[in-house]
Amino acid sequence: MKHTNDKLLHSIAARLKQLRTDRGYTQEEVTDQTGVNVGLYEIGTTNITVILLTVLCNFYEVTLEEFFHNMEYEK
Template structure:
């Protein structure tokens, strides 16, 4: 990953928020992987620069919108 083009603080904030959403639903990383085919473990440590499409699919899976996701991320 090109370090000059990566916002690690944002990646970590997104990772924390995704973990919060998963835990609020009482889901394990394994269940999320089975249901979505996304290795959420790699995403939740903030080392994987996910696409907007992936984030959108995960938001839909957790029952939230991208707008709500980022509104809550700003707080």
């Protein structure tokens, strides 16, 4: 059985894009510096792994708790 939560995927995508743009990075710069192709995840159709999300959170200097704070998702 496949589990999906489109609202959560889109919330994660929006947060990733917000963190990147707030810090003045392009997708290419983040990909070059982290090895994570953020463009795949910022569109909200590809599920990111916890490991890759941790890499990006470390790069943006936020904790996972801060990343998910007040994030909306379908229960």
